Amino acid sequence: MFSTMISRSARPSSIRRTAIGLENRRTPIVRFYSSQSSTPAITRLLTDDPRMSKVVVHGGIVYISGQTDATADDIVGQTRNTLQKVDDLLEAAGTSKKNLLTASIWLKDIASDFQGMNGVWNEWLDPDNKPVRATVEAALAREVLLVEVQVTAAIGEKLGRNG
Template sequence: MRNVTTQSNANIQRLGPEDPRLSQIVIHNNTVYLSGQVGSGGADIKAQTKETCDKIDQLLSLAGTDKTNLLQCMIWVKDIKNDYAGMNEVYNEWIKDGKPVRACVESNMVYKQEGVQLLVEIQATAALPQ
C-alpha cells in the first residue's frame, strides 16, 4: 500500500491510492477514514462479516490506530431480515469495548466478487491515539 500525502494546506494523508476511484485510508486532523470494506465473498453473513472486520483491523493498524478508537461504523447488509442477526453476532464479538456510533441499513449490493454475492460492507472512522 502506497502512502501519498496531498500537497495542500489541509495536510491530508492518503494511503492505498492504487485504485483510481478511492483511497483505502484517509487521515486528516487526527481522524482516520476508511473506505467501505467487504470480505472476499464467503459463503454466509458470518464469514463475510468476520473477514470484513479483520480487514478493518489491518487498515486501522496501518493508519496507526485500532478498533478501540473507532468513532463510527456504517454497515450495509444485503438482506436485513435474514442477515442482521448473524452480522451482529460477529460484530458484537469484534467490538466488545469502546463501541462506536453505528448505523445499519439494507442495500441491494448487486456487486458480486468472484461470482459470490457480497452480503455486508462496513465503512469505519476512527481517531488516532494522542
Template sequence: MRDCFRSSIERSSPMSIRRIEAGPRMSQAVIHGNTAYLAGQVGNPGANVTEQTKAVLAEVERLLKEVGSDKTKILQAIIWLADMKDFAEMNAVWDAWVDPAHTPARATGEAKLATPDYKVEIIITAAV
C-alpha cells in the same frame, strides 16, 4: 482590522491529508487531522454473512493499524447488509469483535451492494 484578519489566515496552514492504498478510483483509507476514514470494506464474494463479516473486520483491523489506530478508537461504523434478515448473524460476529468498553456510534441498513455476492459492507471512521 481587516488586514489583521487577513494576516492570521495567511499564517495558518491547512491540515495535511494522507491517503493509504490510493488507486485511480479510491483510497482504502484517508487521514485528515486526527481522523481516519476507511472505505467500505467487503468480504469474500459468495461467502456467508458470518465469513464475510469476519473477513471485513480483519481488514478493518489491518487498516486501522496502518493508520495508527485500533478498534478501541472507532468513532462510527456504518454497516450495509444486502438483506436485513442477516442482521442477527452479522451482529453475532460484530458483538464478539467489538470492544464492549469502546462501542462506536453505529447504524445498519439494507442496500443493494456492488455485486449480489457481497452480503455485508462496513464503513469506519476512527480517531488516530
C-alpha cells in the same frame, strides 16, 4: 467537526476563519486553519485503486473506505473477514478499533443477515469503546456481497475509555 482541526494550544489570534457561503443554507460552513498553513494536511494510504483511497487521514481522524469480502459464502464469514480487513487498515493508519468513532454497515438482506452480522460484530467490538453505528439494507456493488462496513476512528494515542 471543523474545530477538531485546531490544536488545543492554538491562540484565537493565530486562527483565521474562512466562511464558505452557500446561497441555500442559513448557516455558512466555517473552516478553521492555523496561521502557519492555509491547507490542512491530508494523508492518503493504499491508493492503488484508481477510484479511491482505502484510508484517508485528516485532522486526527482516520476514514476507512467501505470494506467487503467475497471469499465467504455466508454472512458470518463475510462479516468476520470484512472486520479483519478493517482491523488491518486501522493498524496501517496507526490506530485501532478502541478509537472507533462511527461505523456504517450495509446489509444485502437485513431481515436474514442482521442477527448473524451482529453476533460477529459483538465478538469483534471492544465493549468499552463502542462507536456510534448505523445498519441499513442496501443493494451492494456485487451480487455475491452480503455486508459492507465503513468506519472512522481517532488516530494517535489510545483514546478509548480503557485505553
